[in-house]
Amino acid sequence: MSAPQVGVHESRTDAYLALLVNNSSSDNNISTSSRTVREVSYQDWGRSANFTRAQGAERLDYRLFVSDDETEHPTAHIVAQIGTDGTEGVPGFVHGGLTSTLADTAMGNLAWHAGYKAFTANLNVDFRAPLSPPACVVVDAKIEKTEGRKVYLSADVFEVQEMQDGTLARSNDVVAEATSLFIVMDKAKETAVTTPDTAPQNGASTPRVTNDDIRDHTSTCVASVRETLFSPGWSTIEKDYLKTVWAST
Numbered sequence: 001m002s003a004p005q006v007g008v009h010e011s012r013t014d015a016y017l018a019l020l021v022n023n024s025s026s027d028n029n030i031s032t033s034s035r036t037v038r039e040v041s042y043q044d045w046g047r048s049a050n051f052t053r054a055q056g057a058e059r060l061d062y063r064l065f066v067s068d069d070e071t072e073h074p075t076a077h078i079v080a081q082i083g084t085d086g087t088e089g090v091p092g093f094v095h096g097g098l099t100s101t102l103a104d105t106a107m108g109n110l111a112w113h114a115g116y117k118a119f120t121a122n123l124n125v126d127f128r129a130p131l132s133p134p135a136c137v138v139v140d141a142k143i144e145k146t147e148g149r150k151v152y153l154s155a156d157v158f159e160v161q162e163m164q165d166g167t168l169a170r171s172n173d174v175v176a177e178a179t180s181l182f183i184v185m186d187k188a189k190e191t192a193v194t195t196p197d198t199a200p201q202n203g204a205s206t207p208r209v210t211n212d213d214i215r216d217h218t219s220t221c222v223a224s225v226r227e228t229l230f231s232p233g234w235s236t237i238e239k240d241y242l243k244t245v246w247a248s249t
């Protein structure tokens, strides 16, 4: 397979995947050294308004894979393109919350696809190296152990880098290491949660909240918080305040 050439603005996700895809396979399975993993389409989730899928490719685009073999220790993998639009925390660097979200997403999906209808109860992330957008990362998630309703998982995030010859390779240096505890829903409380497959289908479409609704609601919320919490002398942070701080560091 010839190595894909990648420009700065092209999707490294697809280019990196092209390096991994097993050409003999008719669908988008990828092979790792130890197992074959199957791509999970977002469409498979049915009814879901997913946070990580809401902003489009300019901000974040990713592909998700889970191992199909029913071993005791399945894995999940994300290959993600982090864009430049709304992805920064410290200027010039990817927000740690985004990196954490990708790790949480890989671990959460792994838990669900392994049959655990579970919620994140605890998430720990060690950030080992900064990332600058645009960036392409790979997340490897695995189940460490289970104890009753508790599912312990871990995820490592690696950057995919462009080599001098234009090929893409996964760095061996970890960007972030995450561990988590997911708790399987209590049977007694499960009926209160609607999964995509069991969401009520009463014929009526769910009313969607528009951006205008959110803006209106935010204004009302801010106004009431100001009245009850803000001291009269307080002012809002000047727009350029952070720029000034940044320039002086």
Ligand SMILES: CCCCCCCCCCCCCCCC(=O)SCCNC(=O)CCNC(=O)[C@H](O)C(C)(C)COP(=O)(O)OP(=O)(O)OC[C@H]1O[C@@H](n2cnc3c(N)ncnc32)[C@H](O)[C@@H]1OP(=O)(O)O
Residues within 6 Å of the ligand: 044, 045, 104, 105, 106, 107, 108, 109, 112, 118, 119, 120, 121, 122, 149, 150, 181, 183, 184, 185, 186, 195, 196, 197
């Ligand atoms: C074909 C269809 C495909 C569908 C495909 C779907 C795809 C789906 C993709 C999902 C991808 C999601 C990726 C993002 C995942 C989120 O974002 S989940 C959202 C964020 N998390 C939450 O909202 C959870 C909020 N917290 C809660 O609801 C509750 O605290 C929990 C976690 C459910 C636990 O409550 P609970 O069931 O009442 O648990 P409780 O009985 O108190 O405790 C059980 C045990 O856990 C321990 N425990 C509980 N919390 C903690 C904690 N934080 N730390 C340590 N121990 C704890 C307790 O000590 C207890 O231990 P034991 O005494 O049994 O030894």
